[in-house]
Amino acid sequence: MRKPTVHDIVRVSGYSLATVDRVLNRRAGVRPATIEAVEETVRKIGYVRDISAANLASGRIYRITFILPSADSSFLSSLRAEVEQRQTILRAERVELSLKLVPQFDGKALAKALSELSKKTSNSIVIVGTDHPDVPAQIARLAAEGVPTLTLVSDLPSSGRLHYIGIANTAAGRAAASLLGRFLPKNTPAKLAVMAGSLKLKDHRDRLKGFQAVLEAEFPNVTIVAVLEGQDSEDTTFKLLSRCLKDHPDLAGLYSLGAGNRGVVSALKEAKGPPIRIVAHELTTVARAALEEGLFDAVLHQSPYQEVGACIRLSKSLIDGTPFDPADAEIRTEIFLRDTMPPETSLGGREKGTG
Amino acid sequence: MRKPTVHDIVRVSGYSLATVDRVLNRRAGVRPATIEAVEETVRKIGYVRDISAANLASGRIYRITFILPSADSSFLSSLRAEVEQRQTILRAERVELSLKLVPQFDGKALAKALSELSKKTSNSIVIVGTDHPDVPAQIARLAAEGVPTLTLVSDLPSSGRLHYIGIANTAAGRAAASLLGRFLPKNTPAKLAVMAGSLKLKDHRDRLKGFQAVLEAEFPNVTIVAVLEGQDSEDTTFKLLSRCLKDHPDLAGLYSLGAGNRGVVSALKEAKGPPIRIVAHELTTVARAALEEGLFDAVLHQSPYQEVGACIRLSKSLIDGTPFDPADAEIRTEIFLRDTMPPETSLGGREKGTG
DNA sequence: CTGAAAGCGCTTACAG
DNA sequence: CTGAAAGCGCTTACAG
Numbered sequence: 036m037r038k039p040t041v042h043d044i045v046r047v048s049g050y051s052l053a054t055v056d057r058v059l060n061r062r063a064g065v066r067p068a069t070i071e072a073v074e075e076t077v078r079k080i081g082y083v084r085d086i087s088a089a090n091l092a093s094g095r096i097y098r099i100t101f102i103l104p105s106a107d108s109s110f111l112s113s114l115r116a117e118v119e120q121r122q123t124i125l126r127a128e129r130v131e132l133s134l135k136l137v138p139q140f141d142g143k144a145l146a147k148a149l150s151e152l153s154k155k156t157s158n159s160i161v162i163v164g165t166d167h168p169d170v171p172a173q174i175a176r177l178a179a180e181g182v183p184t185l186t187l188v189s190d191l192p193s194s195g196r197l198h199y200i201g202i203a204n205t206a207a208g209r210a211a212a213s214l215l216g217r218f219l220p221k222n223t224p225a226k227l228a229v230m231a232g233s234l235k236l237k238d239h240r241d242r243l244k245g246f247q248a249v250l251e252a253e254f255p256n257v258t259i260v261a262v263l264e265g266q267d268s269e270d271t272t273f274k275l276l277s278r279c280l281k282d283h284p285d286l287a288g289l290y291s292l293g294a295g296n297r298g299v300v301s302a303l304k305e306a307k308g309p310p311i312r313i314v315a316h317e318l319t320t321v322a323r324a325a326l327e328e329g330l331f332d333a334v335l336h337q338s339p340y341q342e343v344g345a346c347i348r349l350s351k352s353l354i355d356g357t358p359f360d361p362a363d364a365e366i367r368t369e370i371f372l373r374d375t376m377p378p379e380t381s382l383g384g385r386e387k388g389t390g
Numbered sequence: 391m392r393k394p395t396v397h398d399i400v401r402v403s404g405y406s407l408a409t410v411d412r413v414l415n416r417r418a419g420v421r422p423a424t425i426e427a428v429e430e431t432v433r434k435i436g437y438v439r440d441i442s443a444a445n446l447a448s449g450r451i452y453r454i455t456f457i458l459p460s461a462d463s464s465f466l467s468s469l470r471a472e473v474e475q476r477q478t479i480l481r482a483e484r485v486e487l488s489l490k491l492v493p494q495f496d497g498k499a500l501a502k503a504l505s506e507l508s509k510k511t512s513n514s515i516v517i518v519g520t521d522h523p524d525v526p527a528q529i530a531r532l533a534a535e536g537v538p539t540l541t542l543v544s545d546l547p548s549s550g551r552l553h554y555i556g557i558a559n560t561a562a563g564r565a566a567a568s569l570l571g572r573f574l575p576k577n578t579p580a581k582l583a584v585m586a587g588s589l590k591l592k593d594h595r596d597r598l599k600g601f602q603a604v605l606e607a608e609f610p611n612v613t614i615v616a617v618l619e620g621q622d623s624e625d626t627t628f629k630l631l632s633r634c635l636k637d638h639p640d641l642a643g644l645y646s647l648g649a650g651n652r653g654v655v656s657a658l659k660e661a662k663g664p665p666i667r668i669v670a671h672e673l674t675t676v677a678r679a680a681l682e683e684g685l686f687d688a689v690l691h692q693s694p695y696q697e698v699g700a701c702i703r704l705s706k707s708l709i710d711g712t713p714f715d716p717a718d719a720e721i722r723t724e725i726f727l728r729d730t731m732p733p734e735t736s737l738g739g740r741e742k743g744t745g
Numbered sequence: 746c747t748g749a750a751a752g753c754g755c756t757t758a759c760a761g
Numbered sequence: 762c763t764g765a766a767a768g769c770g771c772t773t774a775c776a777g
Contacts (some may be wrong), residue, residue: 038481040754051764056756083482087442088754091769124713126393127438210730218572249729340717341770358479362695370725374604375565395770406748411772419746443770446753752773761764 039080043238048076059084075166086355097130099350100157101187102148104139104165108267108294108317111139114188114257117343130347133157139267140233142167149173154180159350160202161369164191166235171195183353187346188337189238197353198361200345202337204238205315208245210370211314214333216254218288218312225287226260228279232267232293242292260286265295272298273305280306291315296322302331318371326373336369394435403431403639414439441710445484452485454705455512456542457503459494459520463622463649464493464674465694469543472698485702488512494622495588497522504528509535514705516555519546521590526550537538538708542701543692544593552708553716555700557692557723559593563600565725566645566669571609573643580642581615583610583634587648597647597671615641621651622701627653628660646670651677658685673726679727691724 036063044055050073057065058073076082089095090320094329104111122132125247125305133156137144139361143164146169150159160177164186171194174184183197190199229246231239243262250257261279265272272295280286280302288311291299310329315322318336325331345364399410405428412420413428431437444450456473459466470489488511492499500517503526507515515532519541526549529539535596538552545554574580584601586594598617605612616634620627621700627650635641635657643666646654651670658666665684670677680686700719707714 038754041756042754052755052766053757053764054762057763060756066762069762085446085482085754087483088446088769089756091440091443091446091771092754092756094756094769103550127440128442206730210725210727213729215729253729268621338722340715344718360695362508363699367724368730369722370565372565372568374568374608375561375723393770396772397770407750407771408748408773409746412747415772421746424746440770440776443753444772446755447770447772449753746777748775748777750773750775753771755769757766757768759764759766761762 038085039082040085041082043080044073044076044082044275047080049118077096082145086357095129097129097351097354098133098156098158099347100133100135100152100159101161101346102135102137102145102163104163105136106139106267106294109296109321110294110317113339114343117339121343121347130351132347133218140165142170143338146170146173149177149184152177152182152184153318157182158354160184160276161187161346162191162196163187164189164194164196164199164237166191166237170232173185176313183350185346187342189236191237198349198364200342200349200364201238202366204241205245205248207316207368208247208290209243209249210245210368211242211292211333212246212249212254214370215288215290215314216250216257217259218332221255222256224259226259226283226285227288227290228261228263228276228283229259230263230265230272230276230289230291230293230299232295233240233264234262239293242290246290246292247329254279257287265293265298267294269295269298269301273302275304277306284308286311288312289314296325300325300330310322318369320374323376326371326376329373332372334371337366337370338369342366392436393440395440398435399428399431399437402435403428417601441712450484451704452709453488453513454485454702455488455490455507455515455650456519456701457490457492457500457513457515459518460491461494461622461649464651465649465672465678468674468694469698472694476698476702480702485706487702488492495520495590497525501525501528504539507532507537511539512537513709515539516542516701516705517546517551518542519544519549519551519554519592521546521592528541534550538705540701540704542697544591553704553719555719555721556593557721559596559710560600560603562671562690562723563597563602563645563647564604564649565600565690565723566597566647566688567601567604567609569668569725570643570645570667571612574609574612577611580612581638581640582612582643582645583616583618583631583638583641584614585618585620585627585631585644585646585648585650585654587650588619589617594648597645601647603646612642618677620648620653622649624650624653624656626650630660631657635663639663641666643667644669647658651680655680655685673724673731678731681731682724682726687727689726691726692721693724 041055045052055073058070103115118132118134135148137148142165143216145165146167150173159206174195186196186199188201263275265275313331314333315331316335318334322334326334349359396410400407410428413425458470473487473489490503492503497520499519501522505528529550541551541554543556589595615638618630622629668686669688670686671690673689677689681689704714
């Protein structure tokens with residue numbers, strides 16, 4: 036019961052290797068009757084192509100291009116480091132990762148970076164979704180060339196991207212509300228603030244949406260008094276939150292759903308107010324310290340390691356035309372409490388950057 | 391800048407393909423001086439072996455044997471289904487998964503199943519750790535043959551297994567305590583019970599240990615009044631918990647750390663007592679319903695999909711002698727609250743079984 | 746101890 | 762529209 040090979044197709048169908056190969060790879064210039072005959076044989080003997088042999092023969096290289104924001108946040112640094120780390124190991128497996136950087140929140144720059152790519156440079160492209168009218172046009176152009184684009188971390192659902200790889204952000208926002216709601220005293224009015232990075236990002240919008248939905252449905256005692264956009268900048272976040280803490284001295288809690296942890300921590304420490312309940316995102320060095328000190332109550336985390344791994348596996352499947360389990364693209368939102376932090380090394384992301 | 395191949399080694403070193411291959415694969419019968427010369431060349435030209443070409447030439451098949459408990463719990467059914475699902479897809483990649491079943495909690499049966507394996511049948515073995523004096527002996531025998539054994543879900547740290555794939559169970563127990571502790575009224579005495587499957591299992595012991603540690607350190611108001619072992623059986627769990635609810639009518643919470651959710655739910659419903667706070671494990675159909683009804687407060691989950699995927703990737707790396715990122719084996723504990731359940735399909739495990 | 750040749754399962758020019 | 766031959770980067774008998 037040896038696995039059937041192309042030679043078996045040749046033997047059974049009577050056609051030559053070259054013709055069989057043409058049919059198998061749907062290349063032009065074969066009579067319909069021949070195609071039918073070969074395909075029938077394939078079905079009959081249950082042939083399935085050995086992809087690594089095919090790759091070896093054709094000298095295929097998987098060129099995967101990542102376009103990531105250059106911003107200096109801890110999370111984005113981890114993401115970039117993850118890509119860089121894998122470059123050398125993957126070369127041995129015929130996978131060539133290239134990494135391009137663009138300014139954060141800059142859809143135009145993203146579109147420009149995409150415009151420089153083609154099937155010559157990339158067999159698959161991974162971007163962090165940032166809205167701009169030119170982006171879908173570029174994605175469509177690349178798709179027409181046969182190059183799929185994937186969104187990572189922040190989705191662009193109607194852009195023509197083939198897949199989104201990242202956490203379920205609405206569910207993450209719901210989790211944040213569920214935790215904050217239960218951490219606050221029951222049936223007592225309480226004020227909450229939200230610190231986002233930018234509501235131009237779909238992941239931030241989705242988190243906010245989920246957060247609001249659960250609060251409204253289950254915690255009518257809680258009101259959101261401010262939704263701030265700190266631009267994922269330490270400075271802006273610090274200023275906005277400091278202002279907010281002054282305006283609402285009775286603030287009971289905060290959901291920090293962007294990458295502004297550093298600014299959040301300094302604003303809180305400087306304000307020296309009574310402790311408030313805080314749920315934040317991404318277990319960066321700063322967030323970890325805040326959790327340990329009891330400043331943060333919970334941190335929702337996504338693993339750059341798993342995200343980049345999923346991007347590569349998905350890209351390879353897409354390039355090979357091989358089936359892919361979509362569950363692999365659904366990155367899990369991890370919830371960390373003070374008592375449940377993993378050792379620094381097992382974070383699944385190599386920490387760098389500044390906050 | 392083409393990637394160097396064996397032919398380049400031949401050209402530069404002056405030796406033949408056969409000799410180069412012998413050195414590369416550390417086969418016997420080569421003069422030390424020759425070995426040295428070839429290895430020097432390898433270093434000089436930066437050669438790195440193309441594993442898929444090697445596999446093609448040698449006709450290698452990755453034989454991975456899973457020995458899993460046959461018990462009918464939802465979680466174990468998912469795990470088995472996960473292995474079965476992948477069998478056909480992986481054949482095309484020269485990976486042959488075989489699945490053997492043994493009775494749960496039966497270390498002797500596990501040792502016996504192991505005793506039937508050898509390097510002829512398996513290149514890598516995955517077991518759910520169950521203690522028995524014969525198990526380490528079998529693992530050692532297989533290791534001597536060059537066959538690594540991995541533990542999945544429940545570890546056997548000093549058995550000689552090469553790696554553990556699963557969640558950090560102590561941390562999961564800590565998370566459970568942290569959640570339950572915060573869900574209960576602050577500074578008010580409260581009684582808690584724990585329902586385990588069997589404390590013979592390391593994963594259950596570890597969860598209990600982490601749970602106790604956090605309660606002691608942070609929630610001195612809480613006492614554990616009972617640690618029960620329901621054998622992951624609906625019936626036993628039902629009886630033990632019903633009894634416990636009668637004995638402690640003021641029970642405030644429960645940590646169900648094994649696979650006895652079905653029995654837990656029926657005991658609670660039958661007791662008709664006041665609601666208690668519950669944290670359980672594994673987002674099975676029963677747990678999901680209990681979460682939706684508000685019967686359970688939180689569920690800690692591990693994904694069979696990710697676990698089996700990690701087993702296969704680790705096994706392949708081990709067989710190839712290729713580097714492996716240990717982070718891939720650290721399966722994340724997911725925390726689900728009522729408001730954060732994913733759709734049934736994206737659980738990363740195909741649900742079956744009875745509880 | 747070493748080497749020449751054939752082959753793994755596929756694809757690629759090149760001829761016809 | 763179809764086929765014979767060579768080759769991808771390795772390994773495997775078989776000879777010497």
